[in-house]
Amino acid sequence: xxxxxxxxxxxxxxxxxxxxxxxxxSILMPYESVPGEPMIPGWQVLVTRTFLSLADYWQxxxxxxxxxxxxxxxxxxxxxxxxxxxxxxxxxxxTGLGLGVAVGLxxxxxxxxxxxxxxxxxxxxxxxxxxxxxxxxPMFQLWFGATFLGMTLFIAFAxxxxxxxxxxxxxxxxxxxxxxxxxxxxASRIQIYRSIVLPAMFPELRSSILLSLGMxxxxxxxxxxxxxxxxxxxxxxxxxxxxxxxRMFLVALFLLLYAAITYALFERxxxxxxxxxxxxxxxxxxxxxx
Amino acid sequence: MAEVELRNVRQIFRRSGGALVEAVTDxxxxxxSHEFVCLIGPSGCGKTTLLQLVAGLMTASQGRISVDGxxxxxxxxxRGLVFQRDSVFPWMRAIDNVSYGLKCRxxxxxxxxxxxxxxxxxxxxxxxEHSWPRELSGGxxxxxxxxxxxxxxxxxxxxxxxxxxxxxxTKLQLHQLxxxxxxxxxxxxxxxxxxxxxxxxxxxxxxxxKEGRVVDDRKINLARRRTVESLALPDAVAHKEALxxxxxxxxxxxxxxxxx
Numbered sequence: 212x213x214x215x216x217x218x219x220x221x222x223x224x225x226x227x228x229x230x231x232x233x234x235x236x237s238i239l240m241p242y243e244s245v246p247g248e249p250m251i252p253g254w255q256v257l258v259t260r261t262f263l264s265l266a267d268y269w270q271x272x273x274x275x276x277x278x279x280x281x282x283x284x285x286x287x288x289x290x291x292x293x294x295x296x297x298x299x300x301x302x303x304x305x306t307g308l309g310l311g312v313a314v315g316l317x318x319x320x321x322x323x324x325x326x327x328x329x330x331x332x333x334x335x336x337x338x339x340x341x342x343x344x345x346x347x348x349p350m351f352q353l354w355f356g357a358t359f360l361g362m363t364l365f366i367a368f369a370x371x372x373x374x375x376x377x378x379x380x381x382x383x384x385x386x387x388x389x390x391x392x393x394x395x396x397x398a399s400r401i402q403i404y405r406s407i408v409l410p411a412m413f414p415e416l417r418s419s420i421l422l423s424l425g426m427x428x429x430x431x432x433x434x435x436x437x438x439x440x441x442x443x444x445x446x447x448x449x450x451x452x453x454x455x456x457x458r459m460f461l462v463a464l465f466l467l468l469y470a471a472i473t474y475a476l477f478e479r480x481x482x483x484x485x486x487x488x489x490x491x492x493x494x495x496x497x498x499x500x501x
Numbered sequence: 502m503a504e505v506e507l508r509n510v511r512q513i514f515r516r517s518g519g520a521l522v523e524a525v526t527d528x529x530x531x532x533x534s535h536e537f538v539c540l541i542g543p544s545g546c547g548k549t550t551l552l553q554l555v556a557g558l559m560t561a562s563q564g565r566i567s568v569d570g571x572x573x574x575x576x577x578x579x580r581g582l583v584f585q586r587d588s589v590f591p592w593m594r595a596i597d598n599v600s601y602g603l604k605c606r607x608x609x610x611x612x613x614x615x616x617x618x619x620x621x622x623x624x625x626x627x628x629x630e631h632s633w634p635r636e637l638s639g640g641x642x643x644x645x646x647x648x649x650x651x652x653x654x655x656x657x658x659x660x661x662x663x664x665x666x667x668x669x670x671t672k673l674q675l676h677q678l679x680x681x682x683x684x685x686x687x688x689x690x691x692x693x694x695x696x697x698x699x700x701x702x703x704x705x706x707x708x709x710x711k712e713g714r715v716v717d718d719r720k721i722n723l724a725r726r727r728t729v730e731s732l733a734l735p736d737a738v739a740h741k742e743a744l745x746x747x748x749x750x751x752x753x754x755x756x757x758x759x760x761x
Contacts, residue, residue: 388584388586388587388588389588389590391558391576391582391584391588392582392584392588392590393590393601393605394558394575394576395556395557395558395576395577395578395580395581395582396578396581396601396602396605396649396653397576397577397578397602397605397606397653398601398602398605399605402605406590406593406601407590410590410592411592486633487591487592487593487633487634487635488591488635489635
């Protein structure tokens with residue numbers, strides 16, 4: 212069997228084992244958060260009753276009435292509820308992510324652009340970066356309310372500070388020789404940033420991008436906790452009010468799925484962008500160590 | 502034509518402890534058009550600093566450096582530089598590396614690819630133009646660097662111990678390649694090395710630096726292309742002995758004949 216196939220089968224096996232452990236825990240610990248609501252819902256509950264209950268969050272339309280309008284809970288309603296709320300969360304998330312990446316990157320690059328730009332942006336950016344994110348949530352809520360703008364800016368802030376730090380570090384590690392080589396060939400400063408700095412820093416920035424993706428999901432859900440009228444975070448908040456652990460867990464699984472898709476897409480794009488790098492990572496087993 | 506002139510050039514650095522170090526001291530040097538000058542000296546004698554000053558990568562603390570009478574003000578593709586360490590951009594394929602300088606100067610894509618192809622063929626890499634640098638050997642990477650610098654049509658070619666890290670055979674092959682390209686395009690060359698044999702093989706003139714100063718400047722009147730035999734002629738041996746003495750290797754010279 213090919214090595215990559217073995218790795219995939221192993222990973223899948225670990226996932227199955229975790230799912231089995233969860234099922235075992237649900238049988239061994241049949242506690243309830245409120246009467247009738249299991250603290251650890253088994254898979255048979257999650258894929259039937261819990262999924263169907265998500266229809267409560269469908270606001271009606273497309274020929275399927277909402278539960279609040281007297282409609283019955285249906286799988287179609289549940290699926291539409293998940294899709295529409297996922298869309299709302301994703302829109303906030305990716306807008307905030309894009310904004311945070313752009314601002315973090317630009318401010319990070321400004322630190323290396325010139326002495327003046329460094330003097331202007333470095334200290335304020337370093338101070339802003341140390342603000343505790345959780346303490347900022349109520350402030351953003353008071354400033355902007357539970358609006359798209361407020362939630363997006365909060366996500367952008369959370370992502371931006373990570374990207375800023377990653378960019379400053381990545382740029383400082385770029386080899387001078389490549390910059391000098393470009394200068395002796397007549398490259399302008401803009402050309403150096405576009406064709407030398409950006410590709411050279413990408414491998415090191417990769418970890419910041421991965422961190423940012425994780426932080427963006429966390430920030431998006433945290434922002435929706437604060438009075439959003441839709442989105443996956445809002446479903447979790449409502450479920451918490453009534454002790455619906457199963458709904459919270461199911462939404463968390465959807466979040467996990469979306470995050471996994473995002474990571475997979477990034478990995479694919481990343482592989483393309485780092486095609487020039489050596490393919491095999493230096494791992495102990497590659498060199499015969501046990 | 503590209504005559505390089507250095508007048509009273511001095512370069513002072515400040516060490517991290519605050520002490521001042523004079524890396525280059527009152528250097529006066531004229532390199533005539535099309536001349537191939539080798540700059541040799543022991544490690545830390547200031548030869549790389551001098552090369553970087555001529556490249557425009559640093560500004561002299563004092564003095565004037567000019568090309569054809571015009572004071573240099575920063576780096577320029579007219580003064581191409583081949584570095585000692587691998588400078589080829591690893592994220593660009595061989596052909597994109599060679600055409601990079603042309604792209605920076607706005608040469609249209611078809612034209613610059615044609616030029617890059619021509620130079621890659623000349624350095625013997627016509628069949629790997631789409632390879633990533635990670636797929637090339639150390640010698641091939643140096644060939645890419647040489648093709649790149651010639652593709653920019655430099656009037657002055659600056660080389661900082663470019664072949665120092667290569668094996669003996671690859672180094673000799675690259676010497677011949679460099680001489681072929683120099684004879685064809687005739688740039689003025691300033692070639693830094695610490696290898697006396699390399700300097701004897703390549704140079705019209707050898708300038709020796711020691712502790713930041715030029716201590717010797719000798720013309721090598723040996724017919725080109727030089728061979729093992731021509732480098733064993735009395736004139737060549739005399740030059741080599743003098744150079745070895747400058748490098749503090751007088752012990753290797755005995756009875757008028759260099760042991761190496």
